Amino acid sequence: MEGVDYLSDERKKTQFDVEAMKVAWAGSREALQLSDRMAKLVANDPAFEKFTRPMMGRKELMKNTLRKAAHGWKLIVDLRLTEEEAKWLRLYIDEPAYTDLHWGMFVPAIEGQGTEEQKKKWLPLAQKMQIIGCYAQTELGHGSNVQGLETTATFDPRTDEFVIHSPTLTSSKWWPGGLGKVSTHAVVYARLIVGGEFHGVHGFIVQLRSLEDHSPLPGITVGDIGMKFGNGAYNTMDNGVLRFDHVRIPRDQMLMRVTQVTKEAKIVQSDVPRQLIYGTMVYVRQTIVADASKALSRAVCIATRYSAVRRQFGSRNGGPETQVIDYKTQQSRLFPLLASAYAFRFVGEWLKWLYMDVKQRLAANDFSTLPEAHACTAGLKSLTTTATADGIEECRKLCGGHGYLVSSGLPELFAVYIPACTYEGDNVVLLLQVARFLVKTVSELGYKKPVGTTAYMGRVATLMQNNCAVQTAEGWLNPGAIVEAFESRAARMAVRCGRQLAKFENPEEGFAELSADLVEAAVAHCQLIVVSKFVEKLQQDIPGKGVKQTLEVLCYVYALFLLHKHQGDFLATGYLTPKQASLANDQLRTLYSKVRPNAIALVDSFSYTDHYLGSILGCYDGNVYPKLYEAAWKDPLNDSDVVDGFHEYVQPILKQKVRTAKL
Template sequence: MSESLQTERKNATFNIKELTDTLNGGPEETRKRKQIESLVFNTPAFHRQDRFQLSREEIYDYSIKVYGELIKLCKKENIEIRYDNPDYVRLVGCIPEEIPVGLHVGMFSSSISDQGTEEQQKKWIPLARNFKIFGTYAQTELAHGTFVRGLETTATYDESKQEFILNSPTITSTKWWPGFLGRTSNHAVIAAQLYTKSKCYGIHMFIVQLRDLKDHKPLPGVTIGDIGDKFGFDTVDNGFLRLDNVHIPRENMLMKYAKVTPEGKYLPPTNAKVAYSAMTLIRVVLVRGSAKALASASTIAIRYSAVRHQTETAPGKEPQVLDYVTQQYKLFPQLATALAFGFAGNYMIDTFNKIHSEISSGQLDALSELHGISSGLKAYTTDTATAGIEVCRRACGGHGYSNACGIQHIYANVLPCVTLEGENTVMYLQAASKVISTIKRLEQLRRSGMDQDEAWNTAGIELVQAAKAHCHYFIVKNYLRSLEKLNMTPSLRKVMNSIALLYGNYGIDENAGDFLESGFMTGEQLNLVKAKILQLLSEVRRNAVAVVDAFDFDDKYLRSILGAYDGDVYNRLYNWAKSSPLNKTEVHSSYTEYLQQLLKSKL
């Protein structure tokens, strides 16, 4: 154990386990989480020491193996595989890989359960839960992502055969990016423009079989494959899909809300936005995911900064990097943000469950509210977390460039979140339509002669800024309210209050121009904010390692040499280097084949 980390933990002013229990929702929740995690951490199949030295094909094969092990483990432990089962969520959450079960259990199954009739649910949900079929959710196309209404895939009803005929009429209508589509899934819920009696009724959802259940080969009319290497999510086979006159029964249109009768008559839903409830679920999950990712990166960077000593400040005295105020200013706001987003994620999950139950019972009044707040917070948390994770990586110095750091993997899997399930600028604009302060600007533009769409576009920058400010305000407010509701010892409350105040003051400092421009604060007041931040950095310093310890990430989950619990960084780095495939032989084959010839040549 690193002496530096031992000292950090010894000097903490609060009980680490108390904070762990607080973040988990109580001691019993911590016990359940650790019990579930032990099932994963004690199963060798879920871990490979050479994970970062595999090719993309090897990584995909490994993820499918993990997929099978996960299903067997759930069956053995009697854990129901449902996206709303807390034990299942805990289990998947401690596996340090994105595995193909994600969209199958999530958007594929939830779309059917949320938008399918009772008959459709009885048919399809048991098949999905028992893994008799593997499904995904195919919405995004080559030329259209966030603009769902612009999707080009068509589903035309043939009343003589009582079938829908699905087509990809153009190259740009090719389904592109759906996870687990390229090689894994044999079914998909597909978003397509519904046509019946020569009239288009907009986007609706259809269950489509893509591959043969016996040999997994694509069915007639189905062209499907993997889209190739990406930045992150290398275990996931994001795919492309084209449909050429693919026939499905009328009953494969999800008809809980909108319906097409056997005669071809269209019966509309009460609220057209119910078709997008699956996307809302993922946006809610991404808020909590952003918190966990930033907490993981903060853990690595803060532990390493406590172990690493750098630059003599006096003869024989080389301080810990964490003692430098500049390092604290980089890392402690990221720690505070991770906690703030964690509380925001809890709020969003509770809100989603409440509103989702109302939607299921036919009450659709709160759907727009859920759409707006999930859009804004998804954008704000993924943007902020992505930037914060990179701050943590850079704060690790030169070793932060190595995959041994572990932050690269976190960053690569968070970065896609700023565009998936809605590109963030568009998400901000959707959230902005809830911000009253933007209305005046829009009214001015309309009075100048602009129509609604033109005015909205012209005010776009201000709208995004307003949405960001609203989201930031919401998170600060929720952060403080959440702390007020928690039962904590005075010592822990003092630490948590300092971190919360750091988050709030740092946000003001980072956006000082807005506060000055609006006249809400003066330059003198902003100087007081800067002074307060310095005070709070000093207060947080003593407990920083203990706070990240309270996140309770297992080393097998973090997969970081720099951020391991024992802090034995340099031995681990040396052994990591020796295990590189390039070091398997004393002389690499490239020497004999190329370098030796160059040395002997007369060039």
Template structure:
């Protein structure tokens, strides 16, 4: 309801209002000033980090296309119900997929649209696991039967491995596929409560088929876990088939656009041809033909690819969080140092700088590590095609430790970045809570991180013993703190086993803490070494000023790691207490050196505002206007009186004397 304010009322307030406006900082002007003080060209760095100007241009084009669809309007997303989030997210995924299949956009444009939209939905495992599994493990005939309808979305799949009672320990899975030679069929059954499949994305309400991981049993012998293609829903009505119980597992901490599901089987019969038989197969009479050892390794190597992808994404997600927090703390002002003085930028407080800018360095380190991991995987893949699997043990250990280290750093880093934003960081409109709850699952999927660290530690201890026998230390990353922890872990493990080195059972389980410390130190050193190498490699393509900014950031990352490892370094005798103090002083100096380039370095990631979808992370700094506009979109504001007025408040306030 509009009203008119009389001149006398305005005149009474205006002098005070004018004084307050004069003293109030303009966040947009602060954002401009931050970029003007940068020592390098942020756009040059963005082009390099994104992989070329064409990628940046493709992202802009993708955003333009997305905005043509109702579900492309991100302003409404924080207010969606879970059902709306699922339906609209799935509609978006299907639309983009169909556009690519119909030739309206290229596959690269489709990938750009999916990334900029950033809306995980029911097709995630269809695209990420179901189709790749058909390609990796299906015979030519199976691929001809299932790939075309999968690519046309005439069947939708997911990957059903994890059960209520087992996840990382695949050999412990309880779902069985028992072969009936009389009918040439498998009988699939869930014999226990804990054999219920639990967590597969898209299983709840989307998938028509699953890649089922189950124990193959023929002629009374258990041949271990194999993969089967199993239809679970009627294609005409989308209802569960007889013998199948399937549904959604309910709301989660985040990632709620994805319908993670549960699945049970009650003596469901499937044809023998459902077994993905590129490597292992079952003859008509029930004879089991195992895969050649090389092919078994090829199957195992798929996990390495998944972990390399997780490492790659870690830098991207931490980069988004740090971008939002750095941009916001650079324009947010808090507490004037004296009468008449301007309030200080939050980013200029020592405690905020000391927390946030090392995270900025870590985000760059993770981004470069992701590139390197994929480079190493591609090199291994080329060698694998020649039958050379010699690099697999070390690559497996590397990917295991780095998967854990990178997802730990990103999960913790997103939450730390959120806290630097104060109260506004708690709002979903900042995008930081959603970023955290959507990402933190990475610390437990594809193997709990402590399990991943232990896989790396097993390789490292064995490598240490081999190196000691040869009179040298290998791998070379076992230096300083990591070398000390490796020797210490090996000694503790040997003592627990009565002088032997035992990599299983009680001695191994009883020394997990020392082994995990070793894997963490080793992973941190690998991360920093790669950062150093990546910056020097970039020096040949970037201007000197940009390279200097990256080198300073890299130095900050290295010193931060040393400060964090000071206890181990002191224990090992590599530094003394005076040097530990000097390390902290060096970290503070490097933080001060990075500070003028902080906002420009966030620009260097090349993120569009549409991707970040954050009122606090706007590139132009206009954060308060963005917050107010976004808040007005809340469904609670659809009516002036609010949704509880007629049902709750009206009767309660009816007798008010006010």
């Protein structure tokens, strides 16, 4: 059976140049090559095997992860990998580990909030991993509300030290990844108290464990917070709990780029503006959007390949049954997710650009686009992670019963992915921030020109009046018509919220009362961004036979799927007539037929190895059934014909001896 491609008929149907699509997905030929190189490095190294992960107990699991992380670091050092290569290597190792937080949060926190001196001292240590760090912000009692953190950092001018303390149970640090068992250091967020007064929440570099024997330092209680969702999943990460009993650190371990405390207990604000911190947030959230397209595309790749392999019903005269991918219901669930994966990929690419742009402007002391960029990334983080979490689970359901097996890869993918909806900003809290920004934009329209992704608000008068002109199903195959529809819907919903808010005497009360509607307006705005960035992407040159045409189809699928799903918004705001909404739906059905022949090639274009996918249902060759069958026998329960516990707990029942049995 080895070597047969069960999906070759599908691959023959392809109407575009797959290699060129891979480049379009990766961003450039170089990016593709680099990513492929790292993917293969991992896939061909037995040290990174991941099949047995879900069967391990917690300790074994953690040990295994530490081993993989060390092996990965060894490769990075041995092969002198660049930072970019190391990033891809870690991604393809595909196992949450303390390294994610060390590289993704600890180092950036010092880079962003440390003074030059502090960076000079700490970054080399961190970059060589002579210390391992994590990001300790959230506490048992406070996550979303960072200003409510209770840990205190009290300045003691006599010793020139800060005293870090956990005054209450709820002030225990709780959740930081890598904290529980591995990190030697942490950036700890705490209430700065100087001269008995509170001066805001700031970050402090605190050593937690001895660099000799790794035991927790005096005054420090640290441990793991326990099991999380899923089998292996995120349980490879030592999310931790941490308490301080009057732990002293030198004054120069407060991150002082923005605010400084002097020896003399004076608070000095540097000339670096506070908003700089937003720059880091834009950066982190942009990576989360990129991760969303990665996770969703993996799930979609699995569900698409399996839907082409799986046949059920519809056999005529003993011939083969229908591939489930040919059912319109399957297509109407699957293809919008395929289109979303591409949409998120391109909006992520654009966000990367946006971050660069913001960075350059900040360097030139131009803060004008920052609020808009901040709202935009908050909204896109929320939109893409929510859609991805739901999308992974939908992909699992699309695989019927077999999707429920861990060997399908989908349960683990889901369990690992979902906290992205919560960390780096709870998705609903983020949408409320977007809503606040939108309402402000609307209220200032008279005298302030909206910029960036809110520029369309400048045409609000037109958008409130013009109605949709589409008159046929084909009429919807028009980027202008699509974007205008989404702009009008978003603008009308925002304006409507603004008008309702105006009826309240107390605007804060109004905002609270109407917040559910405000969230809907924020979603409409964010969807517009994704749709228009996809449309803009297609205005660029995209080489390769059929590549652009195929992406156009996906772009329409994404937009018209949203339009259908939210037709209530479009109809309620009066922009569309029921007839036009119905035409859009007709067009959507036609588009699904256009996606169908290219479906397998579109997921092949993600260029994922079978190792990275980690799914029997999604394997490249489609040879699903023998692999499922073989994998089953590896479960520990199959070690013996008669299961452990049979004699004690089943035999007595069968023999009618349960009343006297010792259980």
